[in-house]
Amino acid sequence: MPATYGLIDGNSFYCSAERAFAPGLRRVPLIVLSNNDGCAIARSAEAKALGVRMGDPWHLIRHRPGMDSVHWQSSNYPLYADMSRRFYQVVAGMVPRVEPYSIDEFFLDLDLPGDLHALCTALRAEVLRVAKIPTCLGWGPTKTIAKLANHLAKRHPELGGLCDLRSPELRAAWYARLSVGEVWGIGGRTAEKLRRLGVGTIADFVALDARDARDLLTVVGARVQLELRGVSCLPLAMMAAPRQGAAVTRSFGRPVTRWAEMREAVAAFAHRAAEKLRAEGLVAGHLTVFLHTNPHNGDPWHSGQRAARIEPTADSGALIGEALRLLRSLWQPGYRYAKAGVMLNDLRPEAGQPRMLFPTRDPVRSARVMAAMDAVNARHSAGTLRPLATGLARPWAARAARLSPRYTTRLEEILVARAW
């Protein structure tokens, strides 16, 4: 187990990714909106200074004073995924043991010889130079402390983007000043529960009797407490754990009221989920479909969810068929549906699946058809070939009014971008 864990993450990662290819965005307050151009999910420092908060619905705050200087972008996940890959390559080139934690964060084993401060400074500079992503880096004896150190590096610019929490004395000083809700794994609900019991700071929480921590917050909270005390419970996992599920869920660009539209949307979600499975060589033995109306706008509420065990498969047609069968039992006309989704679970490797005694389709033929479709879509672009059930016009598709070009993965979009 490493003696020192590090955490490096990108500052306002999606904003930084947008700015990497659009110098004109570098000096303006910038936000990136969630799917459907809904909420602010990334804000540049300038946008934060203007009071845009994480998760603010843009349509509710855009008319506030000062907001007209804020530039917004639709989210562009292929771009961010590619920027993340570049970020990772730089990090992995300088640190031997790296755990990808999220699209913009990596845990590091910093149990390395030499001047740690100098290494971390060089790492940040190299990520900025090569991947064009500004970062912060924190480190300490456990992952939870590294996460806290990273949080401090971000919150306190005077630290120069770096924060070393290896010293117990330094940690104690910060613990006394910081709210327990700032700890990784202690969310708003838990922080409020603790506050009502007189546990306000991290120092209060660390001083809590271990049995009380466990009784109050289960094993999860007990582990957080141990980690904050400097006892490492969370190892570095360089290999990603096998995924347990694959979900495709979307808010619609406008309310869906017609069965034909809902059927097409759910078929498209099932097809996309099937593509995710095939990309990883997995099949699913369990499928869930859900739908619901808008919980925010006063529309009559209706929601439903239905699941079924299925013959393990990654075949788009088979999964669409199962999804639509479940959807039919959920559909109630007369409602304005805002969102639906398909979730696949009980995933396992396709290879080595036992042969069904009475298969309902020819598995060899299915695999050939899917492989051919995936190959065409990889060579041309996603959605070039797809099951007809997923619809042509797609009136339910999410809004994305200001999508940046996929600078790093689509040559034709760069050419369009240059013509701007």
Place this chain on the structure above:
DNA sequence: TCTGGGGTCCTAGGACCC
């Protein structure tokens, strides 16, 4: 008019089974 998507883990009651 417009309020994200995709994960993980945990809990709880009811149905059903042996």
Place this chain on the structure above:
DNA sequence: TCTGGGGTCCTAGGACCC
């Protein structure tokens, strides 16, 4: 008066994370 226990699966929801 006393009315089993343990397992799985289902639906639903809560909490947390990015």
